[in-house]
Amino acid sequence: MGGTDLPLVLEFGGGAELLFDNVKKRQVTLDGSKTWKIKELLGWIRDNLLRERPELFLQNDSVRPGILVLVNDADWELLGELEYELQPNDNVLFISTLHGG
Amino acid sequence: MSTACKSKCGNRAVLKRPKTGDALCKECFFLAFETEIHNTIVENKLFKNGDRVAIAASGGKDSTVLAYVLAHLNRKYNYGLNLVLLSIDEGITGYRDDSLETVKRNRDDYGLPLKILSYEELYGWTMDKIVAQIGRSEALAFKDTTKKVVRGICSKCGFVSSQQPCKACVLLEGLNRGLPKLGIGKKSKGDRMIAQQNKELALKERANLVKNDF
Ligand SMILES: [Zn+2]
C-alpha cells in the first residue's frame, strides 16, 4: 500500500442529485496509488454511487448530453474533458440541465 | 493546468463559449453575454421608454436568466421599462406550486412585481379539479395513437429538448433577428411585412374575382 489517497469533493445539482440518493455534495476518497482521469471517475461513480437509471447520467462512456461538468468551477471543456487527470481535493460538479426551461 | 481568459483580464478562464469558442472568465462572460443582449435590444429597437413588459416566468432556468438579464439591463441602461413577472398556475399540487416558489424567489431577487394567473381565475377549474372530475389520476391513460413527447437533442446546441431546435435556441435566434416573443402586444417588423403581403394578396385576389365576374 502506498498510503496515498486522492480526496475529492463530488457535487450533483440541477436534478442530477435525484439519481444519487438526493445527496448534493459528498466527500470521497479514491485510491491515490494510481492516476485517475475523469473517465475513470465516471466508472467509479456508476459502480459506487449511482442508485437508479444510469442511462440518465451516463451515455457512451461519458456523461449524458445536457449534463454540465465543472472542475473547480471551470468547464471541463477547458481541461480536456474525459482525459483530465484529477488532482487531490478537486471539486467536481455535475449539473443536469435536463429539466427544461 | 489552466487557461487564461481571452479578454486578457488576468483571470483564469472558467468556460468556453459555445457561440464563439472563446475561453472566458466568469466576469468577462457575463459582460459579453449581457452586452450582446443590450446591443440586440438597442439595434432592433425592441422597447420604448415607459413600455410595460411582462416576462413569462415558469420558474425554470431559461425564464430565470431572462428575468435577471432584463431587470439588470433595465437598471444599467435606463430603458425605463415597467417589468412584470407573469406566471400561470395550472393548479397541479406538488408540481406547479414548487416552481411558483422559484418564481417568487425571482420576484424577491430581482425586485420585480409578480402576477400569478391561475386556471381557476381564467377558466374556473384547476388541473387537480379536472382530474378529480374525470376520475382518479391513475385511471387516466393515453391512447396508443396519442403522439407522445420525444426527448431529442437540439440540433443547434446539443442540449436535450423535446423541440427542434430547443426553446433557448429559438429565443436566441429570435433575438438575433430582432423578432422577440417577450413583449406583450409587440409587433415585429417581420409580422408587419407578412401582414402587408397578405393584404396585397387579398387585394389582388379581389381584383381578380371582380375581373372574372365580367
Ligand atoms: Zn476575463
Ligand SMILES: [Zn+2]
Ligand atoms: Zn438548442
